[in-house]
Amino acid sequence: MSADQGKVMALDEAIRSYVKDGCHISIGGFTLSRNPMAAVYEIIRQKIRGLHCYAHSNGTGVDELVGGGCIAKLEIAYGGNAKSAPTCIRFKTAIQRGEIQFEDYTNYQMALRFHAGAMGVPFITTRSSFGTDIVNKWGFSKEMREKDPKIPDNKLVVLDNPFGNWGNASKVILIPAINPDVTIIHVQKADKFGTCRMMGLAYADVDQAKAARNVIVTCEELVGSEELRAEPEFNQIPFIHVSAVVPIPFGAYPTACYRYYDYDPQYLSQHSAFAKVDKLYREYLDKFIFGVKDHQGLLNLVGKVQLEKIKADPRTGYATGLDRK
């Protein structure tokens, strides 16, 4: 890798280098915002299989990975995607048919697990979920856990507070860290070494990145380091955590990228219609994913007119008045 080029790579090369069959993965964003969709579609296109995926509420992206047949195991807090799919349809189908192994957590717990991974501790504490089936029902059995060194021995552990009643807590829940083999996020701006500037909500992207062995950053704009370094306090991820940088305009489409474009309600609701019927969904994959060479190919199918409609208003950061019915 030359210094000139930094860590800039083509998307297919980045996916091929860091996303292997069976690897443990997480993606950034939340429901219909800032999912690294170009990367998700490339993973599907490369027919990567057997992924172990960690998700809080990574709606659009995770549902496509499930639908694309890439995921074997899923640890997840929320498989929903707003109005167009209150429960993500391919996720729902896969679970009801027993096609994937899964385990349920809460959003805070998943965020904390990435946080613990980023911190480098084996577990972290919370007071969420005492007395619930989140604690009582394990998706992965004790046997399976003990056999697989990449899965912790327990789902969650309840511990009596060793500091007496400090913090007015008699007990706490310990939840194990996550350290994915690879995390993929999509950001508004990055430099060629991987320093990132996100706008709007950061969700859990920062900890997801810092917890991962390798990080692929896709970005709307590749900018000069000096632009980002003018206000270092607003760069959420420094380059030391990043393995590859891939500039892809509309890289989060059909999810939103704050200040750049909105989610595409038309694509998402059509997608839901396809997702409900196996045959239609296969046709959808064949046309929109396998039928095109890359993300630009998908964008071409969508067409400029539609992309223009979701362009962000500079004042609000979204497409003001967009028809979202």
Next chain:
Amino acid sequence: MSADQGKVMALDEAIRSYVKDGCHISIGGFTLSRNPMAAVYEIIRQKIRGLHCYAHSNGTGVDELVGGGCIAKLEIAYGGNAKSAPTCIRFKTAIQRGEIQFEDYTNYQMALRFHAGAMGVPFITTRSSFGTDIVNKWGFSKEMREKDPKIPDNKLVVLDNPFGNWGNASKVILIPAINPDVTIIHVQKADKFGTCRMMGLAYADVDQAKAARNVIVTCEELVGSEELRAEPEFNQIPFIHVSAVVPIPFGAYPTACYRYYDYDPQYLSQHSAFAKVDKLYREYLDKFIFGVKDHQGLLNLVGKVQLEKIKADPRTGYATGLDRK
């Protein structure tokens, strides 16, 4: 409090309202940057006594609070202040004479303790300090801890990893949360409701604020909410955590406030000379703190010429070429 005024208060009123004898306190900043010095001096001026203070490396401010006789108990990671006082002089003197009770932690541990307080968990995990006297020597005895409900029953607890060898960790250290009665921070910009924008390093200010029952924010500039809300992702503290907002230009002086002014090497080195001799230090307090009505009084003693010298260069954010020998 009227909506017009928001939470804006005079400094003496804010200190009187929220900093009581014996209360548990923390202050923001680090060594010679962004300590809330105007507030520290007002606490000394109001002769508040018996404070229980939590500090990572809050050099200048904590040393003055110790010297001013305000602190009875101190949990601290680092009592140093750069070249002018490799060990803070009044801190050193007070400990050597047995004038305050104290307990040692590490910087990460203190930052984590505030983090746990902000999160609302009784303790958090780290892998720092196994086998050291940080774990083995307690400044506060078990008896003292059990008598005082505002001190946790243990200093630190070593726990075997209940997740097997997950994270390649056989053991972890559990450290108790801190929830101060009051935290005082100095920031560059705040609105009248207490939403804060810090520039440069944030140290542990955000967690110190979110962990505290009450928060006093002193700020260089009181700005309109619309200015801060134009980029909400860069506001580190939302107003819901803040009790009082006090605009005080040069409120961190003699420590630095990035992009506004540098630390004052002359004041700090003179201060060290005073601090070494009890009599001189008393004279210093009498002149610079008790001898003036408020922070502006201290600034007047320092003089405009000196303040002009430490003004920040807009390019670098500090006083380029300042004589710091």
Next chain:
Amino acid sequence: MNYTLREMMTIMAAREISDGDIVFCGTGISLVAAMAAKYITAPNSIIFFETGAIDSQLEEIPMSVADPRVMYSAASNGGLLEAFATMQNRITGDRVIGILGAAQIDKYGNLNSTAIGDYFRPVTRFSGSGGACDVASFVPRCLIFMQHEKRKFPKKVDYLTSPGYLDGPGAREKAGLMPGGPTAVITNLGLMRFDQETKEMYLAHYYPGTTPQKILDNMEFEVDISRATEARPPTLNELNILREKVDPQKLIL
């Protein structure tokens, strides 16, 4: 005056929000209720989202808690860690009122939003907890939106996603949870509360046009109806706020 049941439900929820409350919101009807409350009873309430947006200026209704519409002109845009810490932390958490929905609820207000049937091979799989279990674990007050149907008010939930009062008085504390629990269940037929002593659901209000008996007919378990009174319908002012200020595009209502 004409109004829909969804409007009635929204107003019933809005009236539960007090001035100064920090309102944890999802989307849909719960968000509309929170937005309406700001015009009715609680001008200084603060809407916040689990994604990390605090006091968002909602010029348009967001369709997801990650919708760019929640980011616009907020006091701060953080992330999930900050949002949930705001609730887990007692200093701010005690000011939060949560609004949740579910597929099933039992008489102690325990919620299922995960699965109907066997956990591993469910008849119907739902989205799962998201932040619901966290909110229900942390905050002192929760409003719950439900459709009043027998299968949605079972004796026992198929999967306990979010804790209500678990199995009765003292159970939350014994399990390790903070005090708190659901305060009201708002359905298309009425509003239920929980008895201070028994922690069991009881009927507090039934909507004009329905009866306590009809409500009982739509639940698998029995609730006390002796304290029930007829709910006050939405006022003209309340309806105008919903229709003109909160959801003029009719995205939700």
Next chain:
Amino acid sequence: MNYTLREMMTIMAAREISDGDIVFCGTGISLVAAMAAKYITAPNSIIFFETGAIDSQLEEIPMSVADPRVMYSAASNGGLLEAFATMQNRITGDRVIGILGAAQIDKYGNLNSTAIGDYFRPVTRFSGSGGACDVASFVPRCLIFMQHEKRKFPKKVDYLTSPGYLDGPGAREKAGLMPGGPTAVITNLGLMRFDQETKEMYLAHYYPGTTPQKILDNMEFEVDISRATEARPPTLNELNILREKVDPQKLIL
């Protein structure tokens, strides 16, 4: 060629830094060494501070790790939590080399920067750990600057602030620490390393003009001197870098 002992120490440390290392820095001589390394052996090394600044552009020498000079044009300005997580986390932590100083060091490289005498009523109180114990706990390699005086190399440190190899082989792992430990102790007389097997300090290099025996005379405990060779003095190029590029204002050297 003339050079001061501080210049010699700085260069000895700079030579220990490899290209691509992430260098945890304090201030003073340790920072000067890290800055010099970027011009000598390690152009792509990254200087970072416990306060949260990563890859700062140091146009002037900061006097504290919180000095505004560390904030200028960094890749990111975070906070303490982020900085220490970078070291505790094995993914980035394994790339970090720490540079520390102390008031006392024992033969296993354990450091005291807290107090001389009794902990509660010390003869001399120092600043305390700061981030030193964290760094020594987390990172695989540490350089330690010391002044070579008998009382600073005692058989047992008065207070064990930062872990070296504790009481010998396997002790770090047994206590719960990550592998790692000090790699070199750089003094005004020479450079010591630690034996792979015994984890005990030994003399690796003595500076021109001193002798292994003189070094032993300045330590309370005995170290192996059989492997010692004379250190290579700073080159003209190295000195020019120190004097012209790194510290032209002579703030530190």
